[in-house]
Amino acid sequence: GDKGKATRLHALITRAHGKCLRCENTQTLQCAHIISRKYSQTRTDLDNAFCLCAACHAYFTDNPVEFGQFTIDQIGESNYDLLLEKRRSIAKMDWAVEAARLAEIVKERGLT
Numbered sequence: 001g002d003k004g005k006a007t008r009l010h011a012l013i014t015r016a017h018g019k020c021l022r023c024e025n026t027q028t029l030q031c032a033h034i035i036s037r038k039y040s041q042t043r044t045d046l047d048n049a050f051c052l053c054a055a056c057h058a059y060f061t062d063n064p065v066e067f068g069q070f071t072i073d074q075i076g077e078s079n080y081d082l083l084l085e086k087r088r089s090i091a092k093m094d095w096a097v098e099a100a101r102l103a104e105i106v107k108e109r110g111l112t
Helices: 002-015 054-062 064-075 077-087 095-109
Strands: 029-033 049-053
Touching (some): 002 049, 029 054, 049 054
Antiparallel strands (some): 029 049
16 A cells, blocks of 8 residues: 555665665665654654664664664754654654655656
């Protein structure tokens, strides 16, 4: 459905960074969410993900305190606080609109 499409487009845009933000590996790139994907309001927010290789993603999954510090180092505390605030929103997510928004970004950036 539209939620799945939006999620896939979000991951495509995130991985288009082209290298792991932690180690600069260019293989097995993944979309690593800052705030868990279970929260609709931040699930496909382009500020809520890093491009990480599979090894770094797994490392941070097993070491959440270090991931927290990495996140603050990358985006700053104020931006992290904004994500936390957005996560708390109870507004209903319109996944069709979100999928269309992300599809437009993919098109503008020439991603496939």
